Structures are given as C-alpha cells and as structure tokens.
Amino acid sequence: MRCAAVSGVLLAAAIAVMYMSVTNGTFDLSALDVLRTLLRLQSVSDYDLVVFEFRLPRIVIGALVGAALAVAGAALQGITRNPLADPGILGIHSAAGLAIVLYMFFVQGSIKEAGWLSALTMPMFGWLGGLAAAILLLSLARHRGILDPKRLILVGIALGTGFGAASLYISLKMNPQDFEMATVWLAGSIYSASWMQIAAVLPWVVLLIPGIWLRSYRLDLLYLDEVSVAGIGLDKDRERLKVLLLCVGLISAGVAVAGGVGFVGLIAPHIARRLVGIAYKYVLPVSGLVGMLMVLVGDFIGKTVFAPAELPVGIVISVIGVPYFIYLMFRRQRR
Numbered sequence: 001m002r003c004a005a006v007s008g009v010l011l012a013a014a015i016a017v018m019y020m021s022v023t024n025g026t027f028d029l030s031a032l033d034v035l036r037t038l039l040r041l042q043s044v045s046d047y048d049l050v051v052f053e054f055r056l057p058r059i060v061i062g063a064l065v066g067a068a069l070a071v072a073g074a075a076l077q078g079i080t081r082n083p084l085a086d087p088g089i090l091g092i093h094s095a096a097g098l099a100i101v102l103y104m105f106f107v108q109g110s111i112k113e114a115g116w117l118s119a120l121t122m123p124m125f126g127w128l129g130g131l132a133a134a135i136l137l138l139s140l141a142r143h144r145g146i147l148d149p150k151r152l153i154l155v156g157i158a159l160g161t162g163f164g165a166a167s168l169y170i171s172l173k174m175n176p177q178d179f180e181m182a183t184v185w186l187a188g189s190i191y192s193a194s195w196m197q198i199a200a201v202l203p204w205v206v207l208l209i210p211g212i213w214l215r216s217y218r219l220d221l222l223y224l225d226e227v228s229v230a231g232i233g234l235d236k237d238r239e240r241l242k243v244l245l246l247c248v249g250l251i252s253a254g255v256a257v258a259g260g261v262g263f264v265g266l267i268a269p270h271i272a273r274r275l276v277g278i279a280y281k282y283v284l285p286v287s288g289l290v291g292m293l294m295v296l297v298g299d300f301i302g303k304t305v306f307a308p309a310e311l312p313v314g315i316v317i318s319v320i321g322v323p324y325f326i327y328l329m330f331r332r333q334r335r
Contacts, residue, residue, distance in 0.1 A: 003276045003282040003286065006275045010286065010292075010293055011289060014289065017297055021055060021300050022034055026307070026308070027050050033047060037051045037052075058191070058193040063292045064254075065295055066264055066291035067209065068208075068253060068291075069264040069265045069295075070268035070272075070287040070288050070292070070294075071212055071250060071284055071287055071288045072254075072265055073291075074287040075284070076092075078280060079219070079240045079244060081224075083270065086263065086265045087247070087265045088266070090134075090153075091155075091160035092156075093130075096127070096130035096248075096255040097164075099126050099252075100256055101167045101170050101171055101186075102129075102170060103121065104178055104182055123204060123253045127249050127252040130251055130255075137152065137155055141155045184259075186259055187260060187312040188260040188314015189258070189259055189313060190295075190299060191310065208246045208253075209250065209288065212247070212250075215243055216281040220279060222243075223278075251265075258314075259312075263325065264317060264321075266321065268288075271290045295313060298316040299316075
C-alpha cells in the first residue's frame with residue numbers, strides 16, 4: 001500500500017515536470033496549444049516542430065534513461081552488497097562510454113548518415129564494453145574467493161578513471177565535428193534526442209527492467225553475507241552474473257543515447273529505500289521512478305535556469321550527486 005502511494009506521488013511529480021518541460025522553453029506554449037497539437041486538432045508547423053521533434057523526444061529519453069540507470073544502480077548495490085555501488089563509480093559507465101566513443105571514432109563523419117544502423121548498433125557496442133569492465137571488476141575485486149566491497153569501490157574508481165582517460169584521448173583524435181559531438185555526449189546530454197534513439201533504447205528498458213524485477217527475491221538474498229547465502233543454497237556467482245548482464249544492458253542503452261549521466265544509480269536507490277524499505281520488489285520500481293524524476297528535473301533546470309545557454313543534464317545531476325556521495329562516504333565511515 002505504501003509503495004503504491006509513493007509510486008503515485010512520484011509519477012504525478014514526473015508528469016508535472018513533463019508538463020513544464022513541454023510548455024516552457026525558448027518558444028513557450030500554452031497547455032491548450034500542446035493538447036491540440038498532441039491530439040492533432042490543429043496543425044501548425046511551428047508547434048509540430050517544437051512538440052514532436054524537440055521536446056517530446058527529449059522528455060521520453062530522459063524518463064527512459066533515468067529509470068534504466070536507477071534500476072541498474074539498485075541492482076548493482078544488491079549484488080555487490082555495497083550501498084556506494086553505482087554504474088559510474090564502478091567503472092561500467094565509463095567502459096560503455098569508451099566502447100561507444102570507439103564506435104564513433106571508427107565511423108567518424110558518417111554517424112548521422114548511418115541512421116537507424118548507428119542508433120541500433122551503439123547500445124550493443126556499449127553493452128560489450130560494459131560487460132568487459134564488469135567481468136574485470138568482479139575478477140579484481142575478489143579476495144580469497146570472496147567479493148570484497150571495499151576493494152570493489154577502489155577497483156571501480158581506478159577502472160572508471162582509466163576508461164574515462166582513454167575516451168578523452170580517442171575523442172581528441174576525431175575530426176572537429178565528431179569531437180564536438182563526443183564532448184557534449186560525454187558530459188551527459190539529451191539535447192539531441194530523437195525518436196530514432198527512443199526506438200533504439202526502448203526494447204532494452206522494456207525487457208531488462210522486468211527481468212531484474214523478477215529477480216527481486218534473489219537480490220534480497222544476495223544482500224546477505226556470503227556465509228548466509230551459501231547456507232541457503234543459492235548459487236551466488238551465477239545469480240550475480242545474470243543480474244550483472246541485465247544491469248550492463250540497461251547502463252549501455254542509457255549511455256548510448258544520453259552519455260555520461262552519473263550519480264542517478266547511486267542516489268535514486270537510497271531515496272527509494274528511505275521511502276519504501278529494503279525489499280527489492282518495492283525498491284526497484286520506486287528507484288526507477290525516482291531516477292526518472294531526477295533526470296527530468298535536471299534537464300529542465302539545465303535548459304531553463306541557464307537560458308539562453310544550456311547546461312547538460314549530467315552536469316546538473318553531478319552538482320547534486322558529488323556532495324551526496326561525500327555524505328554517504330562519511331556516514332559509512334561512522335558506522
């Protein structure tokens with residue numbers, strides 16, 4: 001009952017932010033104009049362009065990416081038993097980004113011309129890069145056959161720094177046009193969202209989020225210590241690998257269309273646990289809604305508060321995320 005109430009409030013807040021995003025901007029629209037445009041009761045070329053080509057794709061991409069990163073972050077915190085785990089902090093984010101930057105580099109000058117092929121291929125490249133990083137992370141973070149949460153964070157930060165440096169180096173080798181595109185993308189931006197990108201990321205989100213939610217009970221068990229999990233008889237390594245593959249898919253799809261939007265996967269699960277407790281069947285959907293709201297609010301702030309300039313949503317969320325991460329670190333040390 002509590003989960004339903006919380007979800008209803010979060011969904012209402014997300015819809016309110018969507019309304020503000022679609023009506024406010026350089027070209028303001030009234031609610032009646034938006035409604036008539038959506039229902040095709042009027043056909044004004046300027047309204048159609050603003051609503052269907054600029055604002056709606058951006059809103060949908062923001063919602064999908066926020067939900068994907070938040071659910072992936074919550075699941076990663078479960079399989080690693082570390083509340084500081086996050087797609088960005090663990091290096092998976094950077095690895096997926098590196099793979100996509102490599103894709104941009106090898107097809108430079110023809111990314112836009114590739115059309116649907118490029119939109120559908122980029123998430124797959126990101127998935128391969130994220131998967132390689134995740135396997136490397138789990139291998140290096142083990143101590144005497146047991147996953148060490150402290151080592152996991154240290155190894156993840158090291159891998160993330162390395163992958164990020166490699167992404168920057170490769171982007172410097174691009175031609176000026178692709179370099180500009182890669183730089184904006186690495187900062188975490190949904191400015192150039194399109195229906196093509198939505199079609200590319202939607203199957204990943206629609207299939208993988210329910211796949212993770214169906215493993216909610218196993219995630220509850222994996223959050224226990226290693227001895228307790230072994231006593232239950234759960235094959236922890238196999239379950240972790242399955243969830244990890246699903247998480248990497250979500251992260252890669254999000255990175256492919258929005259770039260480096262960090263800290264959503266760290267903050268959203270913590271807020272969700274404060275709202276609905278620790279059971280993953282409630283934490284996962286509420287985390288998704290919180291992540292969705294975070295990205296939508298961050299994008300709205302980035303495009304309106306600093307107008308006529310525009311700040312990427314990744315930077316806006318990082319301004320909030322970095323202090324929150326430091327707070328979590330100090331809170332964990334006190335325990």
